Amino acid sequence: MIIAVLAAIAVILGITLYFLYHRAIIRAHINFTIYNRNFTDAMDNHTSADFKNIAEPLCDEMDRYFFTSEFKYFYLQCKVHDLTDNAGKVGVYFSVDFLDNIYTQNVKVIQDIILKKSGRLVKDNALFLVIREFLVYIKSFSIRLEKIPTDGPIHLPRIPYYDDKCSEEPCQNNATCVSNGYTVYQCECTKGWKGKHCEVDVNECTKYPLPQQWKMH
Numbered sequence: 001m002i003i004a005v006l007a008a009i010a011v012i013l014g015i016t017l018y019f020l021y022h023r024a025i026i027r028a029h030i031n032f033t034i035y036n037r038n039f040t041d042a043m044d045n046h047t048s049a050d051f052k053n054i055a056e057p058l059c060d061e062m063d064r065y066f067f068t069s070e071f072k073y074f075y076l077q078c079k080v081h082d083l084t085d086n087a088g089k090v091g092v093y094f095s096v097d098f099l100d101n102i103y104t105q106n107v108k109v110i111q112d113i114i115l116k117k118s119g120r121l122v123k124d125n126a127l128f129l130v131i132r133e134f135l136v137y138i139k140s141f142s143i144r145l146e147k148i149p150t151d152g153p154i155h156l157p158r159i160p161y162y163d164d165k166c167s168e169e170p171c172q173n174n175a176t177c178v179s180n181g182y183t184v185y186q187c188e189c190t191k192g193w194k195g196k197h198c199e200v201d202v203n204e205c206t207k208y209p210l211p212q213q214w215k216m217h
Helices: 002-020 049-067 107-117
Strands: 024-038 075-086 089-099 119-123 126-131 134-137 142-149 176-179 185-188
Touching: 024 107, 024 126, 049 075, 049 089, 049 107, 049 134, 107 126, 107 142, 119 176, 119 185
Parallel strands: none
Antiparallel strands: 024 089, 024 134, 024 142, 075 089, 119 126, 126 134, 176 185
């Protein structure tokens, strides 16, 4: 009995030390272009309102994405490093940091979390991700990982509470749920469906009637 208790204590202590004195972090370097924002000279200044108006809501959204995902115990922080002029639109370079482990070393998993939690919009014959109020040109999205050694303890952030309605999967028929992370959400329906939860089957015969002599099936 005593041996079992000591073994349990050793395991708990080992896990604690693992998190407190982690030897490396994984940094995901992410680039994309925001289509619905025009670049201004003030965005070169990290203390300007123009810079903060993009950096703060973007990182707030990354916080929500990862704190409401399977990475919530590994996620550390988001930081916007630069905003650049990309043909008049805003190019964004930012990073998100995680504790180093076999899960966070997988770039596809990190990318899939961002893609899954972002909305979708087709505009001007192009596909965009919807991240908060930003339209991100999906072909501009790129991500690479870097392993960064660390000295000393890593302080884990407090996991905030999000009343994420999309976690309840309210949308039906393969619709995409877009949430602000609190109580507001919207279902983006696939073709042939409508309604708040995309539960209403669109009658194509009513919407696009054919000549009377033709028969709809």
